[in-house]
Amino acid sequence: MPLLREFGAFCFSPTNNRCFVCVPTLSARVWRTQDGGFLLGDEMVKEIPLTQGKVSLVDDDDYGKLNQYKWCAQKTKNLWYSVRVVQKKLVIRKLFMHREIMGNPQGSYIAHIDGKGLNNIRSNLRECTQSQNMANANKHKDNQ
Numbered sequence: 001m002p003l004l005r006e007f008g009a010f011c012f013s014p015t016n017n018r019c020f021v022c023v024p025t026l027s028a029r030v031w032r033t034q035d036g037g038f039l040l041g042d043e044m045v046k047e048i049p050l051t052q053g054k055v056s057l058v059d060d061d062d063y064g065k066l067n068q069y070k071w072c073a074q075k076t077k078n079l080w081y082s083v084r085v086v087q088k089k090l091v092i093r094k095l096f097m098h099r100e101i102m103g104n105p106q107g108s109y110i111a112h113i114d115g116k117g118l119n120n121i122r123s124n125l126r127e128c129t130q131s132q133n134m135a136n137a138n139k140h141k142d143n144q
Contacts, residue, residue, distance in 0.1 A: 045121055048082070048097075056082040056118045062101055071097060079117040098125055109133040 044060035054073035082097035
């Protein structure tokens with residue numbers, strides 16, 4: 001993993017070849033940038049506010065496209081997800097943020113590698129089959 005070099009209040013990420021004004025957070029791997037984003041390792045990440053006091057993490061590159069919509073936090077079984085509602089004529093659909101980021105592949109599933117449905121950073125998402133997705137699912141509470 002590339003190192004983030006600190007220069008007083010400035011951080012330089014060799015991977016992105018960018019310099020940031022950073023403030024350290026409680027985690028050694030997370031730095032808050034001056035523009036309100038985060039450096040998570042060497043990835044530039046931003047928060048999108050959701051309902052119910054939740055936030056979703058997304059890559060800086062996806063932020064502009066996604067932040068133009070009103071997103072909601074929705075709990076499905078034991079995970080929270082970022083969703084938005086779209087109405088076309090009389091049909092109402094829910095769109096999941098992670099599917100929108102990955103291009104909404106038909107017939108495929110999108111898995112959150114770390115198991116956290118609000119972490120929509122591209123490096124945390126992968127396209128998979130239903131059986132691969134189920135293999136990553138948390139065990140049922142009665143099955144521990």
